[in-house]
Amino acid sequence: MKQVLGDRKTIAVLLAPALVTYSVVMLAPMLWSLGYTLFAGNPVRGFTWSGLDNLTKLFTDPKARQAIAFTIKYALTVTTGQVLVGYLLALLFVFFLKRASGVIRTLTFFPVVLPTVAVSLLFEKLFEIAPTSGPVNSLITALGGQQVNWFGAGSTAFAVIAIMDIWRSMGFYAVLLYAGLVDISEDVIESARLDGAGGWRLARHIVLPMSWPVLISALIFSINGTLKVFDSIYALTAGGPGNQTTR
Amino acid sequence: MYKTAFAYGNYGYGSSIALLLSVFCLAVTVVIFRGTRKDLTT
Numbered sequence: 001m002k003q004v005l006g007d008r009k010t011i012a013v014l015l016a017p018a019l020v021t022y023s024v025v026m027l028a029p030m031l032w033s034l035g036y037t038l039f040a041g042n043p044v045r046g047f048t049w050s051g052l053d054n055l056t057k058l059f060t061d062p063k064a065r066q067a068i069a070f071t072i073k074y075a076l077t078v079t080t081g082q083v084l085v086g087y088l089l090a091l092l093f094v095f096f097l098k099r100a101s102g103v104i105r106t107l108t109f110f111p112v113v114l115p116t117v118a119v120s121l122l123f124e125k126l127f128e129i130a131p132t133s134g135p136v137n138s139l140i141t142a143l144g145g146q147q148v149n150w151f152g153a154g155s156t157a158f159a160v161i162a163i164m165d166i167w168r169s170m171g172f173y174a175v176l177l178y179a180g181l182v183d184i185s186e187d188v189i190e191s192a193r194l195d196g197a198g199g200w201r202l203a204r205h206i207v208l209p210m211s212w213p214v215l216i217s218a219l220i221f222s223i224n225g226t227l228k229v230f231d232s233i234y235a236l237t238a239g240g241p242g243n244q245t246t247r
Numbered sequence: 248m249y250k251t252a253f254a255y256g257n258y259g260y261g262s263s264i265a266l267l268l269s270v271f272c273l274a275v276t277v278v279i280f281r282g283t284r285k286d287l288t289t
Contacts, residue, residue, distance in 0.1 A: 033262045039258070
């Protein structure tokens with residue numbers, strides 16, 4: 001193996017297929033897209049040179065500003081929710097359910113494998129007000145409250161989107177963080193317990209610092225995923241009402 | 248971004264939004280990595 005990896009030509013031959021594929025599939029379209037920022041138009045109408053107009057417009061267009069603000073708000077809210085709920089679930093699996101966590105882990109992971117559009121349709125039905133009341137509005141009515149038009153205002157539509165995306169991906173982060181938590185040695189936990197640490201102190205001073213690297217990885221996955229989100233919001237609200245959930 | 252590029256046919260402006268989003272993702276990742284480098288290496 002040392003002989004093979006010591007030869008530069010062999011390394012180049014082994015890496016070439018992956019590098020060529022990556023360049024053709026990822027780098028070339030990215031650079032192509034970067035070039036488009038300097039032009040106005042599309043392939044049908046044709047392109048005309050516009051210089052930095054598109055970039056300057058981006059910072060002065062109120063619609064773009066609103067979309068950026070919504071994206072940041074969405075990313076912060078959903079990332080916090082996903083990682084926090086995922087971490088709490090992982091703690092539940094490791095310290096409370098232990099070996100009995102298999103079924104619960106499978107159930108919480110299930111939404112991750114569902115198609116986004118199916119989840120969006122499910123939440124649309126759950127929160128709908130017309131033509132028939134969805135289960136959420138029926139529950140509110142049964143408890144004596146007034147029905148809410150969830151998709152009629154930006155704030156409530158945002159709440160539904162956030163709940164949906166946290167529910168959909170909490171299983172993924174729970175499993176990811178679970179892998180980090182099971183790596184913590186039983187001996188360390190046991191010694192901390194013998195030293196009198198328990199409950200919150202054990203979590204704060206032993207479990208949290210030792211699971212920090214995987215928590216950071218989860219945070220990076222989540223923030224990048226939420227900043228790039230498109231499909232779930234488009235399928236649920238199509239950017240509405242108006243432009244209030246456009247990103 | 249999708250609507251700008253594919254519904255309104257303005258590829259240039261859509262690409263600008265995509266570029267801003269990519270820069271934002273990169274910046275956030277760099278900030279998180281820089282801020283936690285010590286924790287990840289110790």
